Amino acid sequence: MAGTELTNIRSPRVKAARRLTKRAFRDRDRAFLAEGPQAVREALALDGVTVELFATAEAEIRHADIIGAADAAGVPVLRVSGEVMAELAQTVTPQGLMGVCRFVHVPLSEAVPSGARLVALLAHVRDPGNAGTVLRTADAAGADAVVFTDASVDPYNGKCVRASAGSLFHLPVATGARVEDAVRHVRDAGMRVLAADGTGKATLDDVDLSVPTAWLFGNEAWGLPPALLELADEVVRVPIYGRAESLNLATAAAVCLYASARAQR
Amino acid sequence: MAGTELTNIRSPRVKAARRLTKRAFRDRDRAFLAEGPQAVREALALDGVTVELFATAEAEIRHADIIGAADAAGVPVLRVSGEVMAELAQTVTPQGLMGVCRFVHVPLSEAVPSGARLVALLAHVRDPGNAGTVLRTADAAGADAVVFTDASVDPYNGKCVRASAGSLFHLPVATGARVEDAVRHVRDAGMRVLAADGTGKATLDDVDLSVPTAWLFGNEAWGLPPALLELADEVVRVPIYGRAESLNLATAAAVCLYASARAQR
Structure with missing residues (x-):
């Protein structure tokens, strides 16, 4: 479970994740963002794909099963404010969960x-x-x-x-x-x-x-x-x-x- | 063909058309906006559906056939600036043609x-x-x-x-x-x-x-x-x-x- 809530969109971890909205940074880090409970659940079902998980306090409660799965898989969960989530999600109605995932494509x-x-x-x-x-x-x-x-x-x-x-x-x-x-x-x-x-x-x-x-x-x-x-x-x-x-x-x-x-x- | 170019988004005809982006005004006027050459061409193919046509100078040249069809059908063509068209179209890349059309649904x-x-x-x-x-x-x-x-x-x-x-x-x-x-x-x-x-x-x-x-x-x-x-x-x-x-x-x-x-x- 997350510790302190990140409320600053300029915090280093938020900035690092935020950059993954751009292709050049995705290609450099070989990582991308997967938003929402459905995508995060599927990502966590694959070994070693999810690097970290951002969650709002509300989503932590609503999706306790997903937070539990992240904990069980040793995936760090970072609690973030609604404002930080909106910045990461780039959607009008962010769903409160955002996974940072390793590339999954294959040759x-x-x-x-x-x-x-x-x-x-x-x-x-x-x-x-x-x-x-x-x-x-x-x-x-x-x-x-x-x-x-x-x-x-x-x-x-x-x-x-x-x-x-x-x-x-x-x-x-x-x-x-x-x-x-x-x-x-x-x-x-x-x-x-x-x-x-x-x-x-x-x-x-x-x-x-x-x-x-x-x-x-x-x-x-x-x-x-x-x-x-x-x-x-x-x-x-x-x-x-x-x-x-x-x-x-x-x-x-x-x-x-x-x-x-x-x-x- | 259009006369003077309308450049003011506050001109009465632009404002009247602009209101049709809202459902309440569409229902009141029983009219709606159809954007782009494809929609306008299809609308003009139906008798009495197109009430008036807004076109940028560029679109008038590129789609001379459509302007000709409007003229032949007695549909007034109003030349508007790119800014006015952007206001009417509400899209990032307006296509330069916007028809005001009567409702087409049937019982x-x-x-x-x-x-x-x-x-x-x-x-x-x-x-x-x-x-x-x-x-x-x-x-x-x-x-x-x-x-x-x-x-x-x-x-x-x-x-x-x-x-x-x-x-x-x-x-x-x-x-x-x-x-x-x-x-x-x-x-x-x-x-x-x-x-x-x-x-x-x-x-x-x-x-x-x-x-x-x-x-x-x-x-x-x-x-x-x-x-x-x-x-x-x-x-x-x-x-x-x-x-x-x-x-x-x-x-x-x-x-x-x-x-x-x-x-x-």
Whole structure:
């Protein structure tokens, strides 16, 4: 349990954690912030991931189970004022718990071993909320891994972590590989590569989704550039039955990943 | 084409439009704001919906086709400064075009006539971005209508209009009915009512989705309350194959609506 409450946003430990809201510092420290009871609980379930935990007095009472789990794991708990938490959380309604966590990603070869059956590759996904939602959806659909390529948002971005709703800690995540290398790797691992793009001639109903499949997802606004479409075995679009021009990226990914998950079962 | 550029955020026409960012004024004027080229283009495609159009000088050049369509439809175009547009748009990066539009919703009986085959009912959806995304997805899935019940967010909320990406103007939208009345109506119209909820015993794979179906979607955080679950013919969950606790609401809606759309074809 925490001792004195930290009330100064300039205290060294708060400042050190606060810097992790910036990617350069995350990369330097190989650490990131995970906010809220759901993310913290999932982080604590993994050995050695949580470095320290910030908690408001109110959260210590409400989430006594999580504080207990931190104590049992030897993770220091620092009590902070609401003001300090707001500074760390950068949200309008901070949830009172903030974990400082070590990076959890793994090498591509470990994330996608031979025999993997369903993988999501994020090629140019730039909105962290979208990326986190795809991560959560891939987890729900039982995907083996999610690969954030070097042209995509940082998986440790606070909004991405929040949108992933704990899934960042559930399934293997790889990050930083070039799209071309990631595609080559998943193909070598025995997977068919399908690019999800509105320009596809084939629709979801035209392809055999029961085989091991890696889905390649592109940018929110402009999809996948021709050079990346060419990397795929097939370009597949989600059929538009009505008058919408397109689907939101996270929505399209959900339809694709679930179509695969259901076909593989 | 516009005459003098309005540069004062206190000019009467700017103030009158600016007030439409608030629901009370929207309801009083029965008008709302539609931002960006996509929304404005769709609004102009409907007779008598667009009351006036605000445009920056830059947008007038870039979207000459839209300005031309407004002129042809007799819609007044007011040129405004970037500062005035930022005030109207309430976004970090305003897109330079803002339409003032008349309400487009229709009575429930008109939105969901006998013979409708796929409808989305929003029961307690409170996040406007989620609601707009569901609207866009329902449009893409070829749904006949979307019903915003009285416990849901206002479909004319700026974030909802933006997330709908024009779909607000594509398919019939009803708003303001009590959930109970909406459910009774869609059932009388010959539809089966499926509540999408994580507590469902049946999964998407267990139900016949080829029949006319109205999907009832609940709150982002707490789903549907027991009283509403009881209104449905069946409570259905999207299967979770991995370790995620749940799906994001808009994601779950996408999986459900597309499962229906594909089964009905």
